[in-house]
Amino acid sequence: MRKEKDCRMLAFHTRIHEHEAGEALCVFIEQGLAPLGFNTLILELNPGYAYRCFPEFSTGTLCREDIRRIRQVCLENGIKLIPLFQCLSHQSNYGGKPWPLYQAHPELLEKPDVPDDAKWPEIYCHSWCCSRKEVYDYIFPMMDEIIEDFETDILHIGMDEVFDIGEDDCPVCRGKDKAVLFAETVKTIHDHLEERGVKMMMWGDRLLDASKLLYQMWEADRFGLYKALEDRDRISRDIWITDWHYDWHPHGYPSIDLFLKEGFTVIPSVFMDPDQAGHMLGYMVEAEYIADKLHSPGKVGGVLCTHWDAFDEERKEHLLKGIQEEDPEDKNTSYFVGQVLAKVSQLCRQS
Secondary structure, three states, X not given: OOHHHXXXXXXXXXXXXXXXXXXXXXXXHHHHHHHXXXXXXXXXXXXXXXXXXXXXXXXXXXXXXXXXXXXHHHHHOOOEEEEEEEEOOOOEOOOOOEOHHHHHOHHHEOOOOOOOOOOOOOOOOOOEOOOOHHHHHHHHHHHHHHHHHHOOOEEEEEOOOOOOXXXXXXXXXXXXXXXXXXXXXXXXXXXXXXXXXXXXXXXXXXXXXXXXXXXXXXXXXXXXXXXXXXXXXXXXXXXXXXXXXXXXXXXXXXXXXXXXXXXXXEEEEEOOOHHHHHHHHHHHHHHHHHHHHOOOOOEXXXXXXXXXXXXXXXXXXXXXXXXXXXXXXXXXXXXXXXXHHHXXXXXXXXX
C-alpha cells in the first residue's frame, strides 16, 4: 500500500431521513463504526431533510439540530461527517412520482409526462433536465444549507445511474450531446462548490464504458455519457470518485485502473457481499501497485461501504448483529452490510 494510507477514508454510507433515526445512528457510530476504525460517515439526505430555505420541498424530519448532535458524536470518535446531496438523477424514489420540488415544477424534469404510478422499465428514477439552468435556483440554496449545517469542506453530489438525459422528446435537450450535457452539469456544480472551498465527490459509473469494461448498465454507461471523461475542461481531476461495484467480476474491476490512470482520487465502493468486497479490495491493491509502477497520476483514497436502506433503530440492530455475526439466520440486508463492515475493517487493518 502507498505511504498515504494513514490518511485514507474508511467510510460508511447510509441514507437518513427521520429525526427519530438520529439517536440510533449516534449509537451505531459509537458501538459499530468507531470500534472498527471507520473514520468517515457519508449521510445521504435529500429530500429527507427539513430545509429552512424550501420547507415545502422536504419529505423528512431530520433537521439541523440532529446533524449537530451526529456531528459531535463523530468528532468525539475521530470520524469525518460528509453529506450526500443527490444531483441530476434519483429525483424520485424508484418510480414515476417525483420529489416535491418537481411536483411543483414539473418543467424542471427531463421526462415530466411520466405517470406517477409508472414503474421500471417505463422509468427507473426521474432526472432533472440539464438544459433547465433554473433548477439551480432551488438546488444550490438547499446544497448550501447542508454544507453550512454539516460544517463540511466535502460534499458528495451523487450523479449515479443517469438514464434520462438529452432525450429526443425533451424540447430543450433534443439534439444535444448527452456526454456534453452530463459534463456541463458536473462542471456547474463543481464550480459552485469550488467557490465555497468545498471538495466534490461523485459516483463514477456514468464515466465508464460498460461495453469496453464488461460492466452491466447500472454500474457503467451504455448511452454515450462515458465520453464525458475525455472532457478535462469540464470533468476536473480534483473530483473524488466513488467507484461502486456490487457484483463479482472474475476479470476484476478495471475502472479502478482507469480512474488512477486519468488522475482521479478513486474510492472503491462495496455493498453487502463480504466475499465480493474482499475480491474488490484485493484487486484495488494490485491496481494501485501497477499504477505506481506506471507513474499514473491518480491515487486510491480509501474504501467506502454502502448501505441503501433508510437508517433507523431496526437497521442499527441488524448492522450490529452482522458486525458481530451474532445471528447467522438473519437475512436482512443490513445484517450482510454489517458483515462487510467487519471484513473491510479487518482487511484494511491487515494492509
